[in-house]
Amino acid sequence: MTEFLAKYGPLLAQGTLDTLYMTVVSTFFSYLFGVPAGVALSVTKKGGIAQSPRFNAVFGWAVNVARSIPFIILMIFVIPFTRLIAGTSIGATAANVPLIIAATPFVARVVEQSIEEVDRGVIEAARCMGATDFQIITKVLLVESAPGLLRGLSISAITILGYTAITGAVGAGGLGNLAFRFGYQRYQDDVMYTTVILLIVLVCLIQWLSNWAAAKADKKIIK
Numbered sequence: 750m751t752e753f754l755a756k757y758g759p760l761l762a763q764g765t766l767d768t769l770y771m772t773v774v775s776t777f778f779s780y781l782f783g784v785p786a787g788v789a790l791s792v793t794k795k796g797g798i799a800q801s802p803r804f805n806a807v808f809g810w811a812v813n814v815a816r817s818i819p820f821i822i823l824m825i826f827v828i829p830f831t832r833l834i835a836g837t838s839i840g841a842t843a844a845n846v847p848l849i850i851a852a853t854p855f856v857a858r859v860v861e862q863s864i865e866e867v868d869r870g871v872i873e874a875a876r877c878m879g880a881t882d883f884q885i886i887t888k889v890l891l892v893e894s895a896p897g898l899l900r901g902l903s904i905s906a907i908t909i910l911g912y913t914a915i916t917g918a919v920g921a922g923g924l925g926n927l928a929f930r931f932g933y934q935r936y937q938d939d940v941m942y943t944t945v946i947l948l949i950v951l952v953c954l955i956q957w958l959s960n961w962a963a964a965k966a967d968k969k970i971i972k
Contacts, residue, residue, distance in 0.1 A: 867889070903956050
């Protein structure tokens, strides 16, 4: 055990940091872009506060197309764009580009679903009080859907974490890269099992943090 840690400990530590870096950065930016997209999908539906069926149909179709592309194909397809943005197509920073592109439409649908769960009566009450569409979105829809958004955050982050393992197969770094280089190419099962255990720990941590934040949000709404 001591020999294993001395030999692979620094690599596993760096791989874990790279995986966390890709997951956190990609989750942040996918929500930065995905929340407005999800709001647009929800409010422009028929019966929404800013209904626009034609826009909703076109935009919804575009989101579905983006979601349907397998990640490994998308990652290869956007290599020129990745090089343009990051200056390279290799490494953890470069991997964030395809990760964000892949996760944003997924997040948009998660946000849309969370907003759809908001009680319509609350929206009508805000409308009767003279709230504008922007105020309803920012002070009613997003606030009331916060618990669902936070629970959806765990799904999104865990999905992105899984994607980072795929990026590792093409030199992006992280635990996926270690599993591929040592576990698959060199048949070192001990490294493979360790990376799997570390990924499981990260998934459990993300889920716990998400559940804790959602419970806090629930309590605030009830109060």
